[in-house]
Amino acid sequence: MSSYVYLMNNLEKLKLQKVKEHIDSYIELVARGEKTIVEALNELLRLEIEYQEEKAISACVKVANFPFFKSLEEFDFNFQPTINKAVIRDLMTLRFLDKKENILFLGNPGVGKTHLAVSIGIEASKKRNSTYFITCHDLLSNLKKAQLENRLEVRLKHYAKYKLLIIDEIGYLPIMEDESNIFFQLINKRYEKNSTIITTNKEFSKWSEIFGDVVIANAILDRLLHHSTVIKITGRSYRLKDKIDERNEKK
Numbered sequence: 357m358s359s360y361v362y363l364m365n366n367l368e369k370l371k372l373q374k375v376k377e378h379i380d381s382y383i384e385l386v387a388r389g390e391k392t393i394v395e396a397l398n399e400l401l402r403l404e405i406e407y408q409e410e411k412a413i414s415a416c417v418k419v420a421n422f423p424f425f426k427s428l429e430e431f432d433f434n435f436q437p438t439i440n441k442a443v444i445r446d447l448m449t450l451r452f453l454d455k456k457e458n459i460l461f462l463g464n465p466g467v468g469k470t471h472l473a474v475s476i477g478i479e480a481s482k483k484r485n486s487t488y489f490i491t492c493h494d495l496l497s498n499l500k501k502a503q504l505e506n507r508l509e510v511r512l513k514h515y516a517k518y519k520l521l522i523i524d525e526i527g528y529l530p531i532m533e534d535e536s537n538i539f540f541q542l543i544n545k546r547y548e549k550n551s552t553i554i555t556t557n558k559e560f561s562k563w564s565e566i567f568g569d570v571v572i573a574n575a576i577l578d579r580l581l582h583h584s585t586v587i588k589i590t591g592r593s594y595r596l597k598d599k600i601d602e603r604n605e606k607k
């Protein structure tokens with residue numbers, strides 16, 4: 357085996373894909389005296405490191421289970437003037453994660469709660485914070501199934517561990533009494549340890565209706581709100597934006 361083939365095989369074995377891709381041109385640059393061997397190695401390794409970091413980031417984003425990929429740049433703040441842009445920008449710095457604070461988005465359908473939660477979530481996972489997105493309904497189904505299989509504690513620990521857990525759509529579907537209990541346990545486990553983002557269409561004063569119990573609803577809210585930012589959005593549904601415009605045009 358020639359020493360070149362041996363080198364290529366070893367790069368393959370070490371999974372240094374970018375080094376392998378670019379090594380030919382660097383061999384030539386070194387041969388022509390345009391780069392020193394140290395410069396060539398440094399540049400090749402930098403290409404490899406950048407590539408591997410990008411791959412790790414996209415793996416983080418992939419496992420987070422986002423329903424769609426939308427960034428803050430795609431959010432039209434002019435359409436939703438009740439949202440304080442500076443507050444959202446501050447949340448995007450992820451300071452809230454270090455402080456173990458929560459974010460609660462409150463508003464009617466289509467005002468952008470999930471969009472904003474996802475944008476922040478993507479940012480968090482890009483910075484390699486373990487992040488997971490799940491609807492409240494799926495979360496509770498999953499935890500209830502675990503309870504039936506006698507592994508609730510393990511599952512609760514699993515969800516409690518995420519640096520950022522996004523629980524979407526609290527309030528759209530009714531929550532049974534045993535589920536309310538399980539939900540409380542999860543929020544209690546995450547309290548002051550990790551950050552949670554909540555989206556809901558129901559005012560906090562109505563949460564006792566969702567959870568079917570004033571005491572449990574208050575206990576959950578107490579923990580969620582203690583260290584938190586509440587973003588209340590009162591505006592039109594973006595989903596109906598064009599429909600409403602069309603209606604006005606017809607008038």
Ligand SMILES: Nc1ncnc2c1ncn2[C@@H]1O[C@H](COP(=O)(O)OP(=O)(O)OP(=O)(O)O)[C@@H](O)[C@H]1O
Pocket residue numbers: 426430431432433435436463464465466467468469470471472525555557594595
């Ligand atoms: N201000 C906005 N600028 C750009 N796109 C927006 C804006 N608000 C909402 N959207 C888009 O409209 C759609 C609905 O928004 P989103 O899913 O965030 O609503 P929501 O508040 O979570 O509603 P629901 O309570 O029904 O789940 C999404 O495709 C989202 O990207």
Ligand SMILES: [Mg+2]
Pocket residue numbers: 469470471524525555
């Ligand atoms: Mg939503």
